[in-house]
Amino acid sequence: MSEPFRTDVIVVGGGIMGAAAAFFLRRRGKSVALIERALIGQQASGTNFGNVRRQGRFLRQLPLANRSRDIWGRLNELIGEDAEFLASGHLRVTYDDEMTARIETYARDALPYGLDLQIIGGNRLRERFPFLGPEVRAGSYAPHDGHANPRLAAPAFGRAARREGASVFERTEIVAVERDAGTFRVEAADGRVFRAEQLMIAAGAWGNRLSEQFGEPVPLVTHGPQMAVTEPIPYALEPVLGVSTTKLEETVYFRQVKRGNIVIGGAARGPASADTQRASVKPENTLLQFTQITRVVPALARLNIIRVWSGVESYLPDDIPIMGPSAKVPGLYYAFGFCGHGFQLGPGVGDVMAELISTGQTTTPIEPFAIARFASAPA
Amino acid sequence: MAEPRVIIVGAGPAGVRAAETLVAAGLRPTVVDEGRRDGGQIYRRQPEGFARSSAELYGTEAARAEALHATFDDLRPKIDYRPGHLAWNVADGHLHVVHDGSAEALPFDALIVASGATDRLMPVKGWQHAGVYSLGAAQIALKSQGCAIGRRVVFLGTGPLMQLVAAQYRKAGAQVVALLDTSRLWNQIRALPKLVSRPDVLAKGVGLAASHLLAGTMVRRGVTPVEIFGDADGGVSGVSVRLASGRDLRLACDAVALGYHLRPETQLADLARCDFAFDAATRQFWPVIDEDGRSSVPGIYLAGDGVRTQGADGAEIAGKLAALAVLTDRGRSAPTEQISRLRQQRRAMERFRAGIAEAFPWPHHLAAGLADDTVVCRCEGITAGELRSVVHDKGADEMNRAKALSRVGMGRCQGRYCGHAAAEVVAAATQLSPAVVGRLRGQAPVKPLAIRTRRAAP
Ligand SMILES: Cc1cc2nc3c(=O)[nH]c(=O)nc-3n(C[C@H](O)[C@H](O)[C@H](O)COP(=O)(O)OP(=O)(O)OC[C@H]3O[C@@H](n4cnc5c(N)ncnc54)[C@H](O)[C@@H]3O)c2cc1C
Ligand SMILES: Cc1cc2nc3c(=O)[nH]c(=O)nc-3n(C[C@H](O)[C@H](O)[C@H](O)COP(=O)(O)OP(=O)(O)OC[C@H]3O[C@@H](n4cnc5c(N)ncnc54)[C@H](O)[C@@H]3O)c2cc1C
Numbered sequence: 001m002s003e004p005f006r007t008d009v010i011v012v013g014g015g016i017m018g019a020a021a022a023f024f025l026r027r028r029g030k031s032v033a034l035i036e037r038a039l040i041g042q043q044a045s046g047t048n049f050g051n052v053r054r055q056g057r058f059l060r061q062l063p064l065a066n067r068s069r070d071i072w073g074r075l076n077e078l079i080g081e082d083a084e085f086l087a088s089g090h091l092r093v094t095y096d097d098e099m100t101a102r103i104e105t106y107a108r109d110a111l112p113y114g115l116d117l118q119i120i121g122g123n124r125l126r127e128r129f130p131f132l133g134p135e136v137r138a139g140s141y142a143p144h145d146g147h148a149n150p151r152l153a154a155p156a157f158g159r160a161a162r163r164e165g166a167s168v169f170e171r172t173e174i175v176a177v178e179r180d181a182g183t184f185r186v187e188a189a190d191g192r193v194f195r196a197e198q199l200m201i202a203a204g205a206w207g208n209r210l211s212e213q214f215g216e217p218v219p220l221v222t223h224g225p226q227m228a229v230t231e232p233i234p235y236a237l238e239p240v241l242g243v244s245t246t247k248l249e250e251t252v253y254f255r256q257v258k259r260g261n262i263v264i265g266g267a268a269r270g271p272a273s274a275d276t277q278r279a280s281v282k283p284e285n286t287l288l289q290f291t292q293i294t295r296v297v298p299a300l301a302r303l304n305i306i307r308v309w310s311g312v313e314s315y316l317p318d319d320i321p322i323m324g325p326s327a328k329v330p331g332l333y334y335a336f337g338f339c340g341h342g343f344q345l346g347p348g349v350g351d352v353m354a355e356l357i358s359t360g361q362t363t364t365p366i367e368p369f370a371i372a373r374f375a376s377a378p379a
Numbered sequence: 380m381a382e383p384r385v386i387i388v389g390a391g392p393a394g395v396r397a398a399e400t401l402v403a404a405g406l407r408p409t410v411v412d413e414g415r416r417d418g419g420q421i422y423r424r425q426p427e428g429f430a431r432s433s434a435e436l437y438g439t440e441a442a443r444a445e446a447l448h449a450t451f452d453d454l455r456p457k458i459d460y461r462p463g464h465l466a467w468n469v470a471d472g473h474l475h476v477v478h479d480g481s482a483e484a485l486p487f488d489a490l491i492v493a494s495g496a497t498d499r500l501m502p503v504k505g506w507q508h509a510g511v512y513s514l515g516a517a518q519i520a521l522k523s524q525g526c527a528i529g530r531r532v533v534f535l536g537t538g539p540l541m542q543l544v545a546a547q548y549r550k551a552g553a554q555v556v557a558l559l560d561t562s563r564l565w566n567q568i569r570a571l572p573k574l575v576s577r578p579d580v581l582a583k584g585v586g587l588a589a590s591h592l593l594a595g596t597m598v599r600r601g602v603t604p605v606e607i608f609g610d611a612d613g614g615v616s617g618v619s620v621r622l623a624s625g626r627d628l629r630l631a632c633d634a635v636a637l638g639y640h641l642r643p644e645t646q647l648a649d650l651a652r653c654d655f656a657f658d659a660a661t662r663q664f665w666p667v668i669d670e671d672g673r674s675s676v677p678g679i680y681l682a683g684d685g686v687r688t689q690g691a692d693g694a695e696i697a698g699k700l701a702a703l704a705v706l707t708d709r710g711r712s713a714p715t716e717q718i719s720r721l722r723q724q725r726r727a728m729e730r731f732r733a734g735i736a737e738a739f740p741w742p743h744h745l746a747a748g749l750a751d752d753t754v755v756c757r758c759e760g761i762t763a764g765e766l767r768s769v770v771h772d773k774g775a776d777e778m779n780r781a782k783a784l785s786r787v788g789m790g791r792c793q794g795r796y797c798g799h800a801a802a803e804v805v806a807a808a809t810q811l812s813p814a815v816v817g818r819l820r821g822q823a824p825v826k827p828l829a830i831r832t833r834r835a836a837p
């Protein structure tokens with residue numbers, strides 16, 4: 001058998017979390033093996049909607065989201081590639097007074113975290129965003145949020161990590177992880193072995209399959225957010241739009257990319273399987289999106305969609321991720337289960353995890369995401 | 380036993396014969412076609428109000444066209460015919476159709492997809508100019524509207540359709556400047572042992588080729604397309620090719636009909652999750668079928684040019700076989716003798732198909748030679764150079780990756796027209812087989828779907 005491949009750190013999973021972590025670990029001088037089952041950014045990180053949105057997030061996640069937003073803003077200088085990040089602004093609209101009251105409360109509560117939201121109602125809203133439909137009552141505008149291109153971001157981080165000296169292994173599936181004799185032994189399906197002092201599991205919807213091997217199972221489930229895209233039209237919709245509502249079918253969101261296509265998501269979830277690595281769009285969900293997006297912007301009714309898609313995303317019962325050190329195994333770290341919100345967080349998670357792995361602590365609080373919250377009572 | 384619900388997509392030769400077979404067995408199938416009239420591609424019926432004769436429209440195939448139309452007219456009261464209905468998706472035992480902004484989900488026990496073919500295209504520098512049409516589009520303009528794509532037309536590409544459409548244009552009074560064929564005579568000669576499996580069709584083909592020579596039309600074989608000249612205002616002004624002799628030939632024209640034989644329309648099969656396999660002879664991925672047209676997915680049957688380019692007669696046979704397979708699989712009595720006779724006929728069709736593919740080969744080698752500034756994906760304006768750069772600079776050695784990083788195939792046609800050529804560009808750049816480079820994953824909708832679409836009131 002050939003010698004194991006040795007580095008300071010192994011990162012399993014080449015989504016945006018793993019790829020960004022590998023990049024920042026290199027920046028901190030650690031040698032890194034980044035191991036991906038297929039291609040970097042091919043799963044959730046490459047198929048998502050592309051929202052770089054902070055408003056509406058769980059408040060205690062905002063420090064992490066802010067750190068990430070800061071990186072998005074200087075991504076081009078940092079990694080030397082363009083992932084089409086656009087600080088276009090993000091507008092969440094409401095249809096009734098109750099939700100308007102909620103976005104007002106959220107705006108007040110988010111202010112101490114540095115998120116500056118403008119609540120706009122009535123005529124002022126329509127003057128500023130004349131394309132909004134008559135049902136829209138008010139909006140919460142986040143001037144510094146925006147969107148980026150998910151097809152480009154994670155692969156760009158992967159290439160940047162490689163340029164910084166990370167060893168990137170694509171088409172390499174890890175089947176066994178263990179800690180023996182004080183180091184981690186990570187084995188691929190083809191028998192190759194990797195060894196390191198520290199291990200980060202960033203395997204997205206497959207994360208629990210690896211955490212389980214360390215006795216830390218988590219109740220992870222998969223769903224497929226439903227996406228669609230229109231043919232291109234002249235650029236006119238600046239902010240990303242979304243609906244703030246408690247009714248699932250009303251929760252649509254959409255954005256226009258600079259070259260003209262409008263990307264649409266929401267209204268329902270579809271089936272997604274970790275086993276087959278496939279997620280699909282239900283035809284009825286596409287039709288439901290049509291009804292809902294034209295409530296927000298009636299003029300969209302004049303367009304056609306040319307494609308739908310979905311992706312395998314992982315969710316936890318409390319709708320926040322697993323992020324931080326293992327509760328059981330020293331040197332082991334997790335970052336997976338991002339519950340539909342991980343694209344925006346990706347660069348920040350990479351930065352924070354690299355800080356945690358190389359210094360043992362983080363300047364950004366991540367305690368709410370500890371895996372220990374799911375520790376089951378001993379059998 | 381409850382009557383099985385059978386849906387047929389396509390009212391061309393394959394779909395019509397499938398419907399006829401099911402009706403004869405006492406079923407009432409649903410026939411969905413996005414066209415406003417039946418007939419499919421080759422026997423396309425002209426819009427209401429046009430009154431050209433069958434002989435004018437279908438030439439030597441007039442009798443077959445009339446027979447098919449008559450069959451369909453008889454079937455009309457016995458089937459649920461849905462003209463103008465696009466099948467935009469298939470999922471969970473339902474075919475999703477849309478008609479004039481109104482969407483319905485039609486449940487089925489068996490689905491026969493007889494969706495036909497479209498042109499197989501290889502880019503050439505300048506093919507995005509106005510006045511460049513696919514051969515199919517050139518023929519449709521003539522058949523359904525009675526108008527030609529230009530006054531002085533160059534035919535560039537290869538395949539039987541090129542020979543045919545050029546003859547039809549000449550007959551319609553257009554000036555056929557030249558037939559510039561990438562295949563060589565010895566391709567055709569070598570394919571003869573296979574082509575003789577249908578001597579009548581072979582004779583027609585030879586006759587067509589001879590008619591061009593007799594008419595004094597310039598015919599050049601073994602050409603390498605170089606460029607279609609033109610500009611944004613005036614459209615096409617000329618074509619240049621390198622001749623087999625190595626000399627360059629430049630011709631003036633105001634329209635170009637371009638095509639390299641046909642490719643099956645397989646999106647519905649893809650959405651139904653049918654298995655695909657690579658066909659090394661034609662260098663494309665095809666749905667896997669058995670000799671009757673059963674796909675890998677129970678309940679999904681594939682017939683006609685939408686799965687194998689066997690031509691109109693082959694499509695009629697395939698349609699019948701698929702319908703008989705449905706009947707067999709649903710436990711109805713099926714005439715075994717008829718089935719074995721049809722299978723035998725189909726084998727001849729298949730042999731001929733393979734012969735045509737050899738006689739007019741897909742010129743995959745052209746992909747490697749495309750200049751970097753040649754547009755490959757016309758919807759998105761992606762050039763060969765841009766595609767090669769994601770291969771070389773970003774390691775994209777697989778089609779979906781190349782698409783994700785370059786936008787090739789991401790536009791309105793979703794790679795239906797550029798997908799094969801893009802795969803060849805990636806294959807040439809990576810030195811991998813297109814079997815390894817793979818194919819673009821299909822997604823709904825099969826064609827663009829209007830956002831104003833709403834569920835039909837039940
Ligand atoms: C359709 C959709 C829309 C979304 N929209 C948004 C949005 O607008 N904004 C937002 O912020 N978030 C959004 N999300 C969520 C976001 O995409 C994810 O939270 C984020 O990409 C997760 O990144 P990840 O790296 O954890 O996971 P992934 O991108 O899934 O990466 C995990 C990687 O690990 C690899 N892997 C797994 N197991 C192994 C193994 N055993 N060995 C080797 N490799 C392995 C996988 O192949 C995969 O590439 C959306 C998600 C989807 C699916
Ligand atoms: C332009 C052109 C010219 C041709 N000329 C000849 C020729 O001269 N001789 C010859 O032998 N072959 C010719 N062919 C090949 C020809 O396609 C077949 O011979 C014959 O028409 C195949 O019959 P079919 O029933 O398989 O498909 P088609 O006749 O193509 O019928 C398919 C039908 O399905 C419908 N359809 C497809 N997808 C959908 C959908 N998603 N929803 C609803 N409806 C759908 C289409 O509207 C069409 O009516 C030609 C092909 C093309 C493209």
